[in-house]
Amino acid sequence: MSSYPPAAPPRKTTLRQRLADLRGPAVPPRPLDARSLAALAANPGCGRRALLDGAGVDKGALATALGSPAAFGQSQFAIVRGNSFEAKVKGDGGAELLRLAHARLGGAAEPPGPDARVPDLTAAGPEGRAARTALALREATAAGAWTLLDHPMLALEVAGSPAYLEPDAVVVDPDGRWTVVEIKSFPMIDGAADSAKVGSAARQAAVYVLALEGTARKVAGAEVGHRVVLVCPKDFSNLPTAALVDVRRERSVTRRQLDRLTRVEELAARLPEGLSFDPARTAGELAEAVSAVGAAYAPECLAACELAFHCRERAREAGEVSALGRSVRGELGGLTTVEAALAAAAGAGPADDPTAAALRQAARLRAEALERPPGPGPLGEDACPC
Template sequence: MSSYPPSVPPQSSAQQASQPTGLRQRLADLRGPAVPPRPLDARALAALAANPGCGRRALLDGAGVDKTVLAEALGSPAPFGQSQFAIVRGNSFEAKVKSDGGAELLRLVHAHLDPGGEAPGPDARVPDLSAAGPEGRAARTALALREATAAGAWTLLDHPMLALEVAGTPAYLEPDAVVVHPDGRWTVVEIKSFPMIDGAADAAKVGAAARQAAVYVLALERTAGKLPGARAGHTVLLVCPKDFSNLPTASPVDVRRERAVTRRQLERLTRVEELAAALPAGLGFGPERTAEERAAAVAAVEAAYAPECLAACELAFHCREKARAADEVTALGRSVRGELGALTTVEGALAAAAGPGAAEDPTAAALYRAALLRAEALEPVG
């Protein structure tokens, strides 16, 4: 589950080593030479995929900038994070689900995703995935997946490490669990602490879990493509507390749509080196800089704010304030922005609705016509 303490160290030497020296130095200068990069995770990638046009988030995440600290320095902190009570409760539930060598978890996977197959026995494999650093753990996970597939036995990988390249930057991802079936199928398991009431959970939370799991499936596909007989399943298992108890229950979630959307959106992301090269020299986001310097660096990177950002990005409140100050229609939502075409400001849209002078633009003409119909509908009767 998302509240599990991440085993990825704050500094990813593998992430830095895979980048060209010049780019690595440039990104280090942007976040602050003494600041270790904040690693990308599945939640951040899902948020990036939801808004691929935002160069600001792509650069900050690619450079490993801590956006929470940056938002506080800009005077627009975002209320992200879980309470300590929720974290403890979530960790307790996950430990319960994985107790006894993951027997209950494997039983749930078999019951919901492979009822006609061989049932997992008490000797199911739970390999040790420990290794030095995220790159070492990713290699150890790939080896464990290969061995489990070749053995054709039920295998539980507890907090494996998966690698996925995004916009030229490697991301190391840690799902709650991956289960290898005897037939070579790999299943992502997401363990969440929100309840399933009468077999159904909150739709918004399930959707967020599906988008996050889709990132893990994409990373698994990269490894499965190199192994004969292996395949990453597109149905993940969501495990939650049953009703108001602490007993685990589960539900299959088909993430093919989320996977397709996430893959397409991640491919659209501008590469980090292009975004870094476009930033004027001398600007940066490091803690050694003043709030004014940080604000200037943030303003120099193009953003694509939408109200949905408030639920996914630490800089959303800052971007919303700037969008409103600039009178941008993006502050009203993506659907409104799409309908207005070349009209990018609220003032411009209101001007188009007020008179026929701008009616050469089809969008402006439609707005003017809509304003006339509205005025006609609101005229007093008699």
């Protein structure tokens, strides 16, 4: 009989440890923000982005290490201009911001006076700041007074992990309504701003609204407004003006998309042991690690994800039709590669497949339009398979 003690069972790795291993031993987690959440919700089928964001991986550093750095982001000038305008709007204890909020929100509440509350939200760490913000919201609702929360911290569960979000401001009016305030440096000319920029701000604000609703459920008499106050420079000046933006549609879409996200622990459990996205590893090792997680690339990713150029290159190498756009991918149904689509257009597809029949018809119509029979390629000899 052996005198050696029995071997200790292997220690079970917790989710926090697993995510830390994925990032790398010396890499701190990169927190999610509303901008990245809005982009994540726009592509819920991408497990790659869900895992990397949930694990706190710095996708920008990862893309650089892979040799496909991201080529988008705000310029330093735009950041400085935005910070300067926000400081101007919030000056004098937020008096101008509260005035603009009252003017746009209306209601029976009295205008904010000099006794408006601006609570201190300082606390240790994001968890402490989120708890301090929740307490300040409860106190403001109970007090029934105008209150401005400057850069509060809100918590929202995303794919099983908490995300801490920091809106520009939240205003609480005497009726107990909580309203998100978004401060942007793009101009509002004759009462209207660039629709694409307003849409981006609305999607970002919708994430804050969802996070506020989670806190409001625990506070009696609280109500979260689905119209956010958008503050921008007026015309070509630096004077602030405001408009109300209804985000109910964006809120519903974001909620539905976030609910569809696969939980981070499920994605992490499918990965082999030892896999890591540590930027200190070689490009070959990182490419192999990234390819182990399924992606759902679309051209829209180029404006929202740091890994988009890497994913586009891989999608093109594999001949995926998703590289041509979501609309094309949806029209082609079960034909997931360019090669399969061209073969179907040449007549190699199933006879009873309506998609293949439509492609064959398109090839015939093109040949007739060019007044010549199709060449070696299914769409003619000068056809471009890209």
